[in-house]
Amino acid sequence: xxxxxxxxxxxxxxxxxxxxxxxxxxxxxxxxxxxxxxxxxxxxxxxxxxxxxxxxxxxxxxxxxxxxxxxxxxxxxxxxxx
Numbered sequence: 001x002x003x004x005x006x007x008x009x010x011x012x013x014x015x016x017x018x019x020x021x022x023x024x025x026x027x028x029x030x031x032x033x034x035x036x037x038x039x040x041x042x043x044x045x046x047x048x049x050x051x052x053x054x055x056x057x058x059x060x061x062x063x064x065x066x067x068x069x070x071x072x073x074x075x076x077x078x079x080x081x082x
Contacts, residue, residue: 009055010079011077011078012039012040012043015078016035017032037068040068041068043078044066046078051080052078052081053081054076055076055077055078056075
């Protein structure tokens with residue numbers, strides 16, 4: 001995958017799919033789908049630190065999104081902040 005800086009966005013599943021089988025095995029998982037919860041947790045942590053924004057339908061989401069982004073329903077995109 002190519003590096004993406006602001007204002008480019010990515011889907012959490014792109015992060016998960018970038019993991020190879022060795023990466024997955026090292027954490028006891030067998031499929032990229034198994035990592036989606038963890039990817040969302042990391043995205044939420046990065047958002048709290050101000051490193052990324054979480055977008056939905058092109059709009060930056062504000063307020064409490066939950067520790068695992070569990071309060072967000074539907075597809076999201078992640079964008080690094082400048």
